[in-house]
Amino acid sequence: MVTYCIICHLSIKGIDSSYVCPNGHPAHTDCLKEWLLHSSNCPLCREPYSNGLLDKFKDFIKLREDEKLATLDNELKIEELRKMEEVTSKMIFLKFIESIDILISEQEYDYALSRLELHEDANLSNSIEQDILFLKGKINYLRGRYDLAINQLFKLVKEKYNYPDGFSYLGKAYEALGLDDKAKWAYERVN
Ligand SMILES: [Zn+2]
Ligand SMILES: [Zn+2]
Known part of the structure; x- marks a missing residue:
């Protein structure tokens, strides 16, 4: 009998690794990995996955969360840099205007x-x-x-x-x- 992954709807063949929810809904390991980043309940029946199963993906989820935080951190840094550049260029411009005003007065x-x-x-x-x-x-x-x-x-x-x-x-x-x-x-x- 062929079983199908409830996430990607492709067949789960013998060599593919898969996990099931408490109601026996199967999903590819890789599909489940991505799903668990959003929810720890089965996408089909909403039954929570067992702690034993969640534990197996704990490291992966933690890694992804860290990556997300690092990206966010980088975005904030880039935004900060951009703002600093803006302020600097405004300051330089004000200095420039000042020097023009001096030339005008002379x-x-x-x-x-x-x-x-x-x-x-x-x-x-x-x-x-x-x-x-x-x-x-x-x-x-x-x-x-x-x-x-x-x-x-x-x-x-x-x-x-x-x-x-x-x-x-x-x-x-x-x-x-x-x-x-x-x-x-x-x-x-x-x-
Ligand atoms: Zn799948
Ligand atoms: Zn289920």
Whole structure:
């Protein structure tokens, strides 16, 4: 008579090792191993497996649990590292912004711009790249390149409406070109 594993539904041949529940439901050893990671009751009749049987799989289950914990631990470590990198890159960026502000206060506009050019502003959903674009616009305003400033600041506020400094410098650039209506429009959006 052929018996079938209640877990994988394949036959249990003479050479396959198998175990039965108290009601005699057979399962391949390997199938049962995996099942016992989830439950210690027979998948068919829900009868608990005997302690004697569970004991035979104790080491395997413990090993798997340890592996799971180790994976979890690694995931936590990776997440921690990722967060640290994020904080570090933010700190580096703040330092960078500080150095740009110093260059601006010393009216080293070309140098400040050349440093900003090293940073991308292609992905404007990113707040760092928004700040880069703002600084470019601000510097262009300060060095009298109002057309460029308007171009950049308009692109910025189109992406991020809530950017008061962006609207403020956009207004100033419009004003400098005598575009008073547009300046008024921009200033109204500062607050
Ligand atoms: Zn099986
Ligand atoms: Zn059973």
